[in-house]
Amino acid sequence: MGLEFVLDTEVVRDFVSEVRAEIAAASPAEACERIRPRFAQLLADPVWLPPEYQADAPESGMGGGIGQWLLCRAEDGSLSLFSLVVPAGSETPVHDHLAWGLVGLYRGTQDEEIYARRDHALELLERRSLAPGDFYVLLPPRDDIHRIRTTSDVTSVSIHLLTNDTGCVWRHAYDPDSGEASPFRSGYVNVGCADE
Ligand SMILES: [Fe+2]
Numbered sequence: 001m002g003l004e005f006v007l008d009t010e011v012v013r014d015f016v017s018e019v020r021a022e023i024a025a026a027s028p029a030e031a032c033e034r035i036r037p038r039f040a041q042l043l044a045d046p047v048w049l050p051p052e053y054q055a056d057a058p059e060s061g062m063g064g065g066i067g068q069w070l071l072c073r074a075e076d077g078s079l080s081l082f083s084l085v086v087p088a089g090s091e092t093p094v095h096d097h098l099a100w101g102l103v104g105l106y107r108g109t110q111d112e113e114i115y116a117r118r119d120h121a122l123e124l125l126e127r128r129s130l131a132p133g134d135f136y137v138l139l140p141p142r143d144d145i146h147r148i149r150t151t152s153d154v155t156s157v158s159i160h161l162l163t164n165d166t167g168c169v170w171r172h173a174y175d176p177d178s179g180e181a182s183p184f185r186s187g188y189v190n191v192g193c194a195d196e
Pocket of ligand 1: 097
């Protein structure tokens with residue numbers, strides 16, 4: 001199964017190949033546990049992610065300069081590694097991901113609100129503040145619905161390793177008041193989707 005490297009460096013290639021070996025060998029929860037140390041290393045490494053993948057994305061269509069820069073994905077849609085940039089003062093819609101994986105903060109600070117869906121309404125479960133190096137395991141449906149707001153005066157950059165082609169799948173954005181879901185596809189700033 002082929003890989004598309006947009007950021008084709010040794011660090012990214014080594015990381016992705018180790019991750020794929022863990023995914024092939026274990027359950028999702030176990031694979032995430034095994035990937036944690038390598039993911040923490042990536043978040044702590046100040047040089048592997050070039051500035052262009054940390055830049056605001058005013059043209060992305062997500063609004064507020066928010067965008068997803070693809071770094072690598074599997075051609076069969078089973079994996080993607082991307083950075084999400086959220087400029088100072090911007091916030092994402094409330095959204096889901098529909099895939100398991102790891103998400104961590106690389107630069108800036110964020111507040112995150114996590115929701116659960118109850119009888120078509122959204123219930124705010126938790127608010128947490130994230131600093132660089134903080135990361136969490138995402139195992140849907142638990143904690144899959146959230147919103148991110150950048151609280152730093154610089155653009156926040158988070159690294160997502162998820163087991164779908166997150167930018168290209170149709171997922172959901174939610175109205176936080178009514179809980180109403182609408183189809184949502186974020187896209188990537190730097191590459192297209194197969195059916196575009
Ligand atoms: Fe998200």
